[in-house]
């Protein structure tokens with residue numbers, strides 16, 4: 001059964017809209033755990049648009065499930081991660097002007113930068129996952145640079161309609177087999193919601209799903225703990 005990592009970035013987005021103290025992502029993380037979250041995920045962006053350094057430090061102390069820090073592959077972010085020591089770091093590409101993480105990391109073109117970051121994190125005991133498009137050459141390079149896991153970018157899948165939906169699911173299934181054959185762990189995320197999560201959760205190799213926006217959106221209507229519990233239900237059904 002795939003585990004659920006709850007991404008709490010957008011709780012911090014609401015707080016930062018007023019630059020106040022509420023809602024605190026630390027509260028949301030506690031409620032997510034009560035709702036059955038297997039992990040808490042946050043993205044410390046270089047522009048600090050939602051999650052702040054203080055959030056990551058506090059969450060490291062308070063979260064009792066897996067703590068997954070999404071981060072850009074820069075020496076400064078690796079230095080920060082080495083102070084915090086999350087259970088897992090997920091390396092993602094980052095552009096300041098983007099609304100959200102728009103594509104996977106290009107490790108084929110940035111091999112040595114990624115390999116250095118992976119090595120520094122792994123030497124400190126942090127598991128490393130790389131956020132990639134379902135592309136065979138990128139996945140092969142993930143193994144090459146020593147990643148423990150690949151998180152497949154499900155953005156395209158989540159936007160696909162009709163026959164495109166079946167094609168993008170088949171692409172994810174194919175990539176999943178390649179990741180298994182290379183003996184890496186399979187994660188997935190981006191754009192997953194209560195309607196589209198099940199086919200991805202059913203991919204046999206799937207170990208972890210990282211889901212944020214749809215859970216935070218539903219939590220405004222039903223509360224955070226219930227929104228997480230509902231998503232766990234979708235994954236388990």
Ligand code: PXP
Pocket residue numbers: 007009043070090092100101131151188189190191192210211212213214
């Ligand atoms: N996984 C990664 C690597 C991401 O960058 C994001 C978005 O921050 C997510 C998962 C969660 O995406 P969503 O908010 O669309 O569920």
